[in-house]
Amino acid sequence: MAEEKEVMVVGIDDSQQSFYALEWVLDHFFAPGAPNYPFNLVLVHAKPAPSFAIGMAGPGGVDVLPYVESDLKKIAARVVEKAKELCISKSVNDVLVEVVEGDARNGLCEAVEKHHASILVVGSHGYGAIKRAVLGSVSDYCAHHAHCSVMIVKKPKNKH
DSSP, rough: OOOOOOOEEOOOOOOOHHHHHHHHHHHHSSSTSSSOOOOOEEEEEOOHHHHHHHTTTTTGGGHHHHHHHHHHHHHHHHHHHHHHHHHHTTOOOOOOEEEEEEEEEEEEEHHHHHHHHHHEEEEEEOOOOOHHHHHOOOOHHHHHHHHEEEEOOOOOOOOO
């Protein structure tokens, strides 16, 4: 009886840290010549709702809603395309890519549930304490709320 592969969900956004994490996963878990990939790979990009993106705009913000939605869709399409290209460049062609609308924290945790993932991988943005307190840490939230193991991939600081 063939054993069903476990699922790995990787959160992606338009940051260098996100793509570093994806590349790290591809290099370490999906290297060419590996005897069968250990995981089915699902990439998830959370596209903020336009109303959230302009929430701070105040009166008149509704007027720009269609433009914000258009920009968010373009960013999502660019992130998805770049992720697919990275996968193909690493000879990983069997990948599911999803765009979910809403907060990344909830979107990633919901994707874990939906796909019955055994591991969630996110990149670390390396925010300081104040920025992290204001924006909230996706990796911290997921580490506490996702119903699976969470791997946080940190991009090493360049040594000059």
